[in-house]
Amino acid sequence: MKNKPFHFYTQYYLVQLLGIKARNPEELLKGIKKVPESSIYYHTHKFLQQHLYLSPEPPNDFGYWTTNVINLKELGEAFTSIDTISFKNLEDLRKEFIRILENYIKNKRYTVSCPEGQEFHFMSCKTFVFPTKYIAYDLKDFMKIIGKVSINSLYLHIFEARLRKGINGNDFSEWFKKIGKNKLAKEVTKLDPYTITLEGLREKILGLVSKYA
Amino acid sequence: MPDIKDYIDIVGKDKIGDLYFLADKLQNKSILNINSTAVGGGVAEILSRMVPLLKQLGVNARWDVIKGDEKFFNITKKMHNALHGINTKLIKEDFDYFIEVNRRNSEEMNLSSDIFFIHDPQPIALIEKRKKAKGQWAWRCHIDFTTPQKEVMEFLKSYIKKYDATVFSAPAFARKDIKIPQMLISPSIDPLSDKNRELPKETIEKTLEKFNIDKERPIVTQISRFDYLKDPLGVIKVYKKVKKYVDCQLVLAGGGATDDPEGMQVLNEVKDAASNDKDIHIIFLPPGSDIEINALQRASDIVLQKSLKEGFGLTVAEALWKSKPVIASAVGGIPLQITHKYSGILTYSINGTSHFLKELLNNPEYANKLGQNGHEHIKNNFLITRHLRDYLLLFLSLFHKEDIVYFD
Numbered sequence: 001m002k003n004k005p006f007h008f009y010t011q012y013y014l015v016q017l018l019g020i021k022a023r024n025p026e027e028l029l030k031g032i033k034k035v036p037e038s039s040i041y042y043h044t045h046k047f048l049q050q051h052l053y054l055s056p057e058p059p060n061d062f063g064y065w066t067t068n069v070i071n072l073k074e075l076g077e078a079f080t081s082i083d084t085i086s087f088k089n090l091e092d093l094r095k096e097f098i099r100i101l102e103n104y105i106k107n108k109r110y111t112v113s114c115p116e117g118q119e120f121h122f123m124s125c126k127t128f129v130f131p132t133k134y135i136a137y138d139l140k141d142f143m144k145i146i147g148k149v150s151i152n153s154l155y156l157h158i159f160e161a162r163l164r165k166g167i168n169g170n171d172f173s174e175w176f177k178k179i180g181k182n183k184l185a186k187e188v189t190k191l192d193p194y195t196i197t198l199e200g201l202r203e204k205i206l207g208l209v210s211k212y213a
Numbered sequence: 214m215p216d217i218k219d220y221i222d223i224v225g226k227d228k229i230g231d232l233y234f235l236a237d238k239l240q241n242k243s244i245l246n247i248n249s250t251a252v253g254g255g256v257a258e259i260l261s262r263m264v265p266l267l268k269q270l271g272v273n274a275r276w277d278v279i280k281g282d283e284k285f286f287n288i289t290k291k292m293h294n295a296l297h298g299i300n301t302k303l304i305k306e307d308f309d310y311f312i313e314v315n316r317r318n319s320e321e322m323n324l325s326s327d328i329f330f331i332h333d334p335q336p337i338a339l340i341e342k343r344k345k346a347k348g349q350w351a352w353r354c355h356i357d358f359t360t361p362q363k364e365v366m367e368f369l370k371s372y373i374k375k376y377d378a379t380v381f382s383a384p385a386f387a388r389k390d391i392k393i394p395q396m397l398i399s400p401s402i403d404p405l406s407d408k409n410r411e412l413p414k415e416t417i418e419k420t421l422e423k424f425n426i427d428k429e430r431p432i433v434t435q436i437s438r439f440d441y442l443k444d445p446l447g448v449i450k451v452y453k454k455v456k457k458y459v460d461c462q463l464v465l466a467g468g469g470a471t472d473d474p475e476g477m478q479v480l481n482e483v484k485d486a487a488s489n490d491k492d493i494h495i496i497f498l499p500p501g502s503d504i505e506i507n508a509l510q511r512a513s514d515i516v517l518q519k520s521l522k523e524g525f526g527l528t529v530a531e532a533l534w535k536s537k538p539v540i541a542s543a544v545g546g547i548p549l550q551i552t553h554k555y556s557g558i559l560t561y562s563i564n565g566t567s568h569f570l571k572e573l574l575n576n577p578e579y580a581n582k583l584g585q586n587g588h589e590h591i592k593n594n595f596l597i598t599r600h601l602r603d604y605l606l607l608f609l610s611l612f613h614k615e616d617i618v619y620f621d
Contacts, residue, residue, distance in 0.1 A: 010231065014606040015397040017387030038616050068553050117359075117544060121384035123397065126610055130234055130620040132227075150227050 006175045008134040008145060010153040011160065013125040015042070021119040024112060025075065028062070029101040031122050037090045039124035044084060044093060045159055046125075048198065060084075062097060065120045070112050075104050084194045090163055129156065139181065139213035146206055151198045158193050158201065172205065184212045214262070215405045217269040223404050224598050232598065235605040236270035238620060243273040244608060245326035249289070249335035251278045255400075256332050256355055259600075262403060266601055275326070279318040279336045284310060289335045296334070296369075298360035308368060312338055328608050331376075340375045349611035351378045353398075357524055357545070358386035377611055382525055383546045396607055399549060401600035402530045402591070407503035409534055412511060420508035424464075424494055431461040431574055434513040436506055436531075438467045439479040439497070442522045444542075447563050449486045449493065451519065454567040456492070459574045466496035466509055511535050515573050515580065519566055520544055530595045533557065533587030538580035540569050550595065556586040 018035060022028040032040070043061035059067070059080035067076030078100045087093040114120075134149055136142035146154075157171035167174060169189035176185035187208050193201050221229050246264060248256050260276050267274040281289070288307045295301045315338035324339070324346040331339060332353045340350055352373060358381065370391065373379060378394045381387055387395045402409055421428050433452065437443035445465050452463040465483060480497060487493040498505055510516060516532035516539045523545030530550055532539050541547045543559040551557035558573070560566045573580040593599070609618070 014610055017384055017395040017397050019387040019389040127617045128606055
C-alpha cells in the first residue's frame with residue numbers, strides 16, 4: 001500500500017470539579033493562574049462540543065460568565081474576541097487571559113461580585129480517546145467518511161491535535177501532507193474552527209477535499 | 214424496561230456503539246453499586262434503570278442494599294437535613310450507631326468486587342472494609358452539598374478521603390477541602406419513559422379536555438410540587454402581569470404528598486391567589502401521572518420553572534427535550550441545562566420572568582428557536598445514554614490517572 005491510511009479516532013471527556021470558584025474578576029484571575037492546563041482547555045473548548053448546533057458559537061466559558069453573569073460587557077468582549085487559533089499551546093492562551101484580566105483590574109473604576117450561586121466554578125476534564133471503525137486509504141474514502149463520522153471525532157482531530165499535541169494545523173492537514181496533497185493541507189490549516197459550528201466545519205472540509213479528490 | 218438498542222433511534226448507532234466499546238474495556242472488572250434502599254427515591258430509580266442497561270452492555274454490574282433499622286434511618290435523615298444546611302443536632306451516640314450499622318453491613322455483605330460504587334451518605338463508612346475488600350472505591354453524592362453543617366461534613370470527610378474519587382451532580386457541590394478527584398456527572402432523563410416518550414396527538418388533546426384547558430390560546434405551564442421553593446405564587450404574579458397584554462392561560466400542575474401539611478397549605482394559598490381566574494388551571498396530580506405530565510408539557514407554548522432553590526431541576530430537561538421554550542430561574546443545576554438566550558431564558562425575579570414571558574409569547578419564532586436549541590442540548594448532554602457513558606468513563610478513570618487516556 002502506497003499511503004499510510006488515516007484512522008479516525010473519537011473522544012469523550014469526564015468533567016472534573018476543582019472546587020475553586022470565582023465571584024469577581026480578581027478571583028477569576030487568581031483561579032486562571034493556578035488551575036491546571038486541562039482546565040484552561042476545558043473552559044475554552046467545552047462550548048464547541050456542548051453547543052455544536054449553535055451558530056454563531058457562544059464564547060468561551062470565561063467570556064460567557066463575564067458578559068452574562070457579572071455583566072462586564074467590555075471584559076466579556078475582550079475574552080470572547082481572543083483569537084484562540086493563533087495560540088500554539090495552552091500556556092500561551094492562559095497568559096492571554098491573565099494579561100487581559102490584569103489590564104482590566106489595573107484600570108477598573110469599580111468592583112463587582114456576583115450573587116451567591118452564580119459563581120464561576122473551575123473545572124477540568126479527563127479525555128478518553130479511542131478508535132472508530134472508519135479508515136481512509138485515499139481522499140475518496142476520506143470524503144465518504146468525513147460526512148458520517150461523529151462530531152466528537154471531528155472535534156478530536158481538529159482541536160485536540162492543535163492545542164494538546166502541538167501540531168501546527170490539525171490531524172487532517174498532517175495526513176494530507178503525508179499523501180502529497182500539500183495545497184489541500186494548507187487550505188485546511190487556514191480554516192478557523194473557532195468561528196464556525198462543527199457541522200459547518202464538516203461542510204467546509206468536505207468542500208475543500210472534494211476539489212482535490 | 215427498554216433495551217439498550219432501543220436508544221439507537223434517538224442518539225444514533227455510533228453513540229451506542231461507543232458505549233459497547235467502553236464497556237468492553239471493563240470486561241474483566243466487576244462493579245458493585247451499594248445504596249440504602251431498593252425502591253422509592255431518586256437513587257433507587259436511577260439504579261433500577263442503569264444497572265440492567267450496564268448488564269446489557271456486557272458490564273458485570275451488581276446492586277446491593279445495606280440494611281438498617283428505624284433508628285439508623287432516623288439518624289441518616291438527620292444527616293441529610295444537616296447536609297442541606299438545616300439546623301439539626303446529631304450527638305455522639307448517633308455517629309457511633311451510624312458507624313456500627315455500617316460495620317455490621319460490611320461483615321454481612323458480599324464485598325467482593327473490582328469497583329465499589331457507593332451512593333449517598335448512608336453506606337459511606339463501608340470504605341472501612343477497603344483493606345480486606347481491596348478494589349477501587351468511588352462515592353456518589355446525589356444531594357446538595359452547598360451549605361452543609363460543619364460537624365456532619367467533617368464526619369463524612371473522614372470517610373470521603375479514603376475513597377479514590379467522588380461524584381457530584383452540580384459544580385456548586387464541589388469542595389476545596391476534598392483532595393481526591395471530584396467528578397461532575399449530571400443526572401439525566403430517559404427519553405423512552407412515560408414522562409418523556411412521544412405521545413399521540415389524541416392523548417395530548419384528551420388531557421387538555423380533561424382539565425378544561427383551551428387548546429386555541431397560548432398555554433404557559435409550570436410542572437412542580439406544590440412547595441414554596443418552587444415559587445408557584447411567584448408564577449401567578451408573573452402570569453397576572455403578562456395577562457394584561459397577552460390572552461394566555463396558566464397551568465400549575467404537580468404532585469405532593471397529601472399527608473404533607475406544608476404541601477396542602479401551599480396548594481390552598483395558590484388556589485386563593487388564583488381567585489376566580491378561569492384561565493389559571495391548578496392541577497394536583499396523583500403519583501403515577503407521568504403521561505399527564507408529558508401531555509401537559511407537550512401542549513404548552515412556554516414552560517416556566519421559577520424555583521427559588523433547586524437540586525438539579527430535571528423538569529427543565531424534560532420540557533426542553535420536548536422542544537419547548539423554557540424560562541427558568543438561574544438556580545441549582547438549571548444553568549447547566551440552559552445557556553441564556555441560546556437554549557432558553559434564565560431569570561432572577563418576577564419582573565424579569567414576566568418580561569421574557571411576554572417577549573417569547575409575542576415572538577413565537579424566537580421562542581421556537583430556543584426550544585429547538587434546547588432539545589439539541591438535552592439530546593447531547595442530559596439523556597440516560599450520556600449518563601451511562603459518564604459512569605463507564607468514571608469506572609475507567611479509576612484505573613487511568615493520566616489527563617488523556619488512549620485506547621486501541
